[in-house]
Amino acid sequence: MRTIIWFLYFWLYLIAVLPEYRKVKKLEQEGRIAEHDERVRRAVGRWANSLLRLAGAKITTEGKENIPQGPVVFVGNHQGYFDIPLMITQLDKPNPLIAKKEIQKIPMIRSWMEQLRCIFLDREDPRQSMDSLKQAQELLKQGYSVVIFPEGTRNNGKELGEFKAGAIRIATRTGVPIVPVCIEGSCRLMGKGSLWIHPAKVTIKILPAVQTEGLSREQIKALPEQLREQIDTQLRIMRNE
Numbered sequence: 001m002r003t004i005i006w007f008l009y010f011w012l013y014l015i016a017v018l019p020e021y022r023k024v025k026k027l028e029q030e031g032r033i034a035e036h037d038e039r040v041r042r043a044v045g046r047w048a049n050s051l052l053r054l055a056g057a058k059i060t061t062e063g064k065e066n067i068p069q070g071p072v073v074f075v076g077n078h079q080g081y082f083d084i085p086l087m088i089t090q091l092d093k094p095n096p097l098i099a100k101k102e103i104q105k106i107p108m109i110r111s112w113m114e115q116l117r118c119i120f121l122d123r124e125d126p127r128q129s130m131d132s133l134k135q136a137q138e139l140l141k142q143g144y145s146v147v148i149f150p151e152g153t154r155n156n157g158k159e160l161g162e163f164k165a166g167a168i169r170i171a172t173r174t175g176v177p178i179v180p181v182c183i184e185g186s187c188r189l190m191g192k193g194s195l196w197i198h199p200a201k202v203t204i205k206i207l208p209a210v211q212t213e214g215l216s217r218e219q220i221k222a223l224p225e226q227l228r229e230q231i232d233t234q235l236r237i238m239r240n241e
Contacts, residue, residue, distance in 0.1 A: 002197055002199075003196050006051070006054045006055060006197050009050070009054055010051065011108075013047055013050065017043055017047070021043075021115070024115055025115070027039065036115075040112070040115045040116055041093055041094040041116070043112070044112055045093075048084075048085035051082075052086070052089065055197050055199070056189075056200065057086075057189055057199070057200060057201075057202050059086070059090065059201075059203075059204065060201070060202070061204040061206070062206065063206030063207060063208075064092065064206055066209060067091065067206060067209075068177055068179075070176070071143055071144060071146075071174075071176050072145045072176055072177045072209065073140070073146050073170060073179070074095065074145060075148060075167070075168070075180050075227055075231075076147070076231075077160055077181075077182060077231050077232075078149035078152075078154050078183075079183055079187040080188075080190055080192065081154070081189075082186045082190060083149065083154075083183055084099070086202065086204060087181070090204050091147070091181075092145075094116060096116055096117040096118050096145075096146050097113070097116075097119075097148070098132065098147070098167070099113065099118055099119070099120055099121065100120070100122075100123065100152075101123075103120065104120050117139060119132050119146075123152060133167075133169065133170050137174050140176050149167075150228075151163065152167075154187070155187075160228055160235075162224075163224040163225065163227055163228040164224065167224075168220075168224045169220075171212045172223065177209035177210060177211055178209065178212060178227065180206075180207040180210065180227055180230055180234075181205070182203075182204065182206075182231050182234045182235050182238065183202070183203075184202070184203045184204075184205075184238045185203055189202070205234055210230075
Protein backbone atom coordinates (compact mmCIF):
# COMPACT_ATOMS: atom_id res chain seq x y z
CA MET A 1 0.00 0.00 0.00
CA ARG A 2 2.85 2.40 0.83
CA THR A 3 4.30 1.99 -2.64
CA ILE A 4 0.94 2.66 -4.37
CA ILE A 5 0.34 5.79 -2.28
CA TRP A 6 3.88 6.99 -2.96
CA PHE A 7 3.57 6.72 -6.73
CA LEU A 8 0.13 8.36 -6.73
CA TYR A 9 1.50 11.26 -4.70
CA PHE A 10 4.58 11.46 -6.94
CA TRP A 11 2.46 12.35 -9.98
CA LEU A 12 -0.39 14.22 -8.26
CA TYR A 13 2.08 16.65 -6.68
CA LEU A 14 3.67 17.38 -10.05
CA ILE A 15 0.25 18.09 -11.53
CA ALA A 16 -0.69 20.29 -8.57
CA VAL A 17 2.40 22.49 -8.97
CA LEU A 18 1.88 23.17 -12.69
CA PRO A 19 0.77 26.76 -11.90
CA GLU A 20 4.01 27.25 -9.93
CA TYR A 21 5.98 25.86 -12.86
CA ARG A 22 4.43 28.45 -15.16
CA LYS A 23 5.40 31.18 -12.68
CA VAL A 24 9.06 30.11 -12.55
CA LYS A 25 9.19 29.89 -16.33
CA LYS A 26 7.90 33.45 -16.54
CA LEU A 27 10.49 34.63 -14.01
CA GLU A 28 13.21 32.99 -16.11
CA GLN A 29 11.95 34.70 -19.27
CA GLU A 30 11.92 38.05 -17.47
CA GLY A 31 15.51 37.56 -16.31
CA ARG A 32 14.59 37.61 -12.61
CA ILE A 33 17.15 34.88 -11.87
CA ALA A 34 17.51 35.17 -8.08
CA GLU A 35 13.73 35.05 -7.58
CA HIS A 36 13.45 32.20 -10.10
CA ASP A 37 16.12 30.12 -8.37
CA GLU A 38 14.60 30.63 -4.92
CA ARG A 39 11.11 29.55 -6.03
CA VAL A 40 12.50 26.51 -7.87
CA ARG A 41 14.53 25.41 -4.84
CA ARG A 42 11.51 25.83 -2.58
CA ALA A 43 9.17 23.83 -4.84
CA VAL A 44 11.67 21.05 -5.57
CA GLY A 45 12.76 20.86 -1.93
CA ARG A 46 9.17 20.48 -0.68
CA TRP A 47 8.48 17.75 -3.23
CA ALA A 48 11.67 15.80 -2.41
CA ASN A 49 11.05 16.08 1.35
CA SER A 50 7.50 14.80 1.03
CA LEU A 51 8.64 11.83 -1.09
CA LEU A 52 11.16 10.84 1.56
CA ARG A 53 8.59 11.14 4.36
CA LEU A 54 6.05 9.03 2.46
CA ALA A 55 8.70 6.40 1.78
CA GLY A 56 9.33 6.09 5.53
CA ALA A 57 12.90 7.35 5.40
CA LYS A 58 14.39 8.08 8.83
CA ILE A 59 17.29 10.36 7.96
CA THR A 60 20.27 11.35 10.06
CA THR A 61 22.61 13.91 8.52
CA GLU A 62 25.96 14.93 9.97
CA GLY A 63 28.67 17.32 8.85
CA LYS A 64 26.77 20.25 7.30
CA GLU A 65 29.34 22.51 8.93
CA ASN A 66 31.87 21.06 6.44
CA ILE A 67 30.14 22.77 3.50
CA PRO A 68 32.20 25.88 2.66
CA GLN A 69 30.82 29.17 1.39
CA GLY A 70 30.69 29.54 -2.38
CA PRO A 71 30.33 26.99 -5.17
CA VAL A 72 31.48 23.42 -4.57
CA VAL A 73 31.20 20.02 -6.23
CA PHE A 74 29.36 17.54 -4.02
CA VAL A 75 30.61 14.01 -4.77
CA GLY A 76 28.51 11.15 -3.41
CA ASN A 77 28.29 7.39 -3.57
CA HIS A 78 25.19 6.13 -5.35
CA GLN A 79 23.26 3.38 -3.55
CA GLY A 80 19.72 3.72 -4.88
CA TYR A 81 16.86 5.63 -6.46
CA PHE A 82 16.35 7.88 -3.43
CA ASP A 83 19.84 9.39 -3.55
CA ILE A 84 18.62 12.30 -5.68
CA PRO A 85 15.90 13.48 -3.24
CA LEU A 86 18.38 12.92 -0.41
CA MET A 87 20.96 15.15 -2.07
CA ILE A 88 18.27 17.75 -2.78
CA THR A 89 17.09 17.93 0.83
CA GLN A 90 20.11 17.17 3.02
CA LEU A 91 22.75 19.60 1.75
CA ASP A 92 22.87 23.40 2.13
CA LYS A 93 20.08 23.82 -0.45
CA PRO A 94 18.75 22.07 -3.58
CA ASN A 95 21.61 22.22 -6.10
CA PRO A 96 21.91 21.30 -9.79
CA LEU A 97 22.66 17.62 -10.33
CA ILE A 98 24.40 15.80 -13.13
CA ALA A 99 21.96 13.02 -14.00
CA LYS A 100 21.78 10.30 -16.62
CA LYS A 101 19.98 11.21 -19.85
CA GLU A 102 17.22 8.60 -19.29
CA ILE A 103 15.60 10.94 -16.74
CA GLN A 104 14.89 13.35 -19.61
CA LYS A 105 12.24 10.90 -20.82
CA ILE A 106 10.11 11.40 -17.68
CA PRO A 107 7.61 14.22 -18.29
CA MET A 108 7.44 17.00 -15.70
CA ILE A 109 10.48 15.59 -13.90
CA ARG A 110 12.61 16.77 -16.81
CA SER A 111 10.95 20.20 -16.73
CA TRP A 112 11.62 20.82 -13.04
CA MET A 113 15.17 19.44 -13.26
CA GLU A 114 15.86 21.82 -16.12
CA GLN A 115 14.60 24.70 -13.97
CA LEU A 116 16.94 23.54 -11.18
CA ARG A 117 19.69 23.75 -13.86
CA CYS A 118 20.41 20.03 -13.77
CA ILE A 119 22.57 18.61 -16.55
CA PHE A 120 21.77 15.38 -18.38
CA LEU A 121 24.70 13.14 -19.25
CA ASP A 122 24.86 10.58 -22.05
CA ARG A 123 27.52 8.10 -20.98
CA GLU A 124 27.43 6.39 -24.38
CA ASP A 125 28.33 9.57 -26.27
CA PRO A 126 31.81 10.88 -25.35
CA ARG A 127 31.31 14.20 -27.17
CA GLN A 128 27.99 14.88 -25.44
CA SER A 129 29.55 13.87 -22.11
CA MET A 130 32.29 16.45 -22.60
CA ASP A 131 29.70 19.11 -23.44
CA SER A 132 27.78 18.24 -20.25
CA LEU A 133 30.90 18.56 -18.12
CA LYS A 134 31.62 21.94 -19.71
CA GLN A 135 28.09 23.04 -18.81
CA ALA A 136 28.78 22.00 -15.21
CA GLN A 137 31.96 24.07 -15.20
CA GLU A 138 29.98 27.09 -16.41
CA LEU A 139 27.47 26.64 -13.58
CA LEU A 140 30.31 26.62 -11.06
CA LYS A 141 31.72 29.83 -12.57
CA GLN A 142 28.25 31.40 -12.19
CA GLY A 143 28.26 30.57 -8.48
CA TYR A 144 26.12 27.41 -8.44
CA SER A 145 27.21 24.24 -6.67
CA VAL A 146 26.88 20.93 -8.52
CA VAL A 147 26.04 17.41 -7.30
CA ILE A 148 27.51 14.39 -9.04
CA PHE A 149 27.63 10.62 -8.51
CA PRO A 150 31.01 9.69 -10.04
CA GLU A 151 30.29 5.93 -10.07
CA GLY A 152 27.80 6.67 -12.84
CA THR A 153 25.34 4.00 -11.69
CA ARG A 154 23.76 2.63 -8.51
CA ASN A 155 25.78 0.10 -6.50
CA ASN A 156 22.82 -1.09 -4.35
CA GLY A 157 24.86 -0.72 -1.17
CA LYS A 158 27.60 -3.07 -2.34
CA GLU A 159 31.23 -2.28 -3.16
CA LEU A 160 31.81 1.17 -4.58
CA GLY A 161 32.40 1.35 -8.30
CA GLU A 162 35.20 3.23 -9.97
CA PHE A 163 35.01 7.02 -9.63
CA LYS A 164 35.12 8.46 -13.15
CA ALA A 165 37.87 11.03 -13.66
CA GLY A 166 35.67 13.26 -15.84
CA ALA A 167 33.29 13.81 -12.96
CA ILE A 168 36.12 15.08 -10.76
CA ARG A 169 37.61 17.21 -13.54
CA ILE A 170 34.82 19.78 -13.33
CA ALA A 171 36.17 20.75 -9.90
CA THR A 172 39.88 20.68 -10.72
CA ARG A 173 39.40 22.79 -13.86
CA THR A 174 37.50 25.49 -11.97
CA GLY A 175 39.45 25.27 -8.71
CA VAL A 176 36.39 24.84 -6.51
CA PRO A 177 36.44 22.54 -3.45
CA ILE A 178 35.06 19.00 -3.57
CA VAL A 179 32.77 17.97 -0.72
CA PRO A 180 32.55 14.16 -0.32
CA VAL A 181 29.12 12.88 0.77
CA CYS A 182 28.58 9.38 2.19
CA ILE A 183 25.11 7.86 1.83
CA GLU A 184 24.34 4.69 3.77
CA GLY A 185 20.99 2.89 3.72
CA SER A 186 19.18 4.47 0.76
CA CYS A 187 19.28 1.16 -1.12
CA ARG A 188 16.97 -0.32 1.53
CA LEU A 189 14.24 2.19 0.65
CA MET A 190 14.07 0.81 -2.90
CA GLY A 191 16.64 -1.65 -4.17
CA LYS A 192 18.09 -1.72 -7.66
CA GLY A 193 15.65 -3.41 -10.01
CA SER A 194 12.78 -3.18 -7.51
CA LEU A 195 9.69 -0.95 -7.55
CA TRP A 196 8.66 -1.69 -3.94
CA ILE A 197 9.33 0.89 -1.26
CA HIS A 198 10.23 -0.06 2.31
CA PRO A 199 10.82 2.19 5.35
CA ALA A 200 14.49 2.41 6.24
CA LYS A 201 17.07 4.35 8.21
CA VAL A 202 19.40 6.45 6.09
CA THR A 203 22.59 8.07 7.37
CA ILE A 204 24.37 10.84 5.50
CA LYS A 205 27.84 12.02 6.46
CA ILE A 206 29.26 15.15 4.83
CA LEU A 207 33.05 15.04 4.99
CA PRO A 208 35.50 17.98 5.09
CA ALA A 209 36.05 19.71 1.77
CA VAL A 210 38.99 18.71 -0.43
CA GLN A 211 40.74 21.70 -1.99
CA THR A 212 41.52 21.43 -5.71
CA GLU A 213 43.23 24.73 -6.45
CA GLY A 214 46.93 24.45 -7.19
CA LEU A 215 47.07 20.65 -7.44
CA SER A 216 49.82 19.09 -9.53
CA ARG A 217 49.01 16.88 -12.51
CA GLU A 218 49.88 13.79 -10.46
CA GLN A 219 47.64 14.88 -7.61
CA ILE A 220 44.74 15.50 -9.98
CA LYS A 221 45.23 12.06 -11.52
CA ALA A 222 45.15 10.41 -8.09
CA LEU A 223 42.12 12.40 -6.86
CA PRO A 224 39.27 10.11 -8.08
CA GLU A 225 40.69 7.08 -6.26
CA GLN A 226 41.56 9.20 -3.22
CA LEU A 227 37.92 10.36 -2.97
CA ARG A 228 36.64 6.84 -3.52
CA GLU A 229 38.81 5.48 -0.71
CA GLN A 230 37.81 8.33 1.60
CA ILE A 231 34.08 7.68 1.08
CA ASP A 232 34.54 3.90 1.26
CA THR A 233 36.42 4.15 4.56
CA GLN A 234 33.71 6.33 6.07
CA LEU A 235 30.95 3.99 4.86
CA ARG A 236 32.69 1.05 6.56
CA ILE A 237 32.83 3.04 9.81
CA MET A 238 29.11 3.86 9.47
CA ARG A 239 28.36 0.14 9.01
CA ASN A 240 30.60 -0.83 11.95
CA GLU A 241 32.67 -3.04 9.66
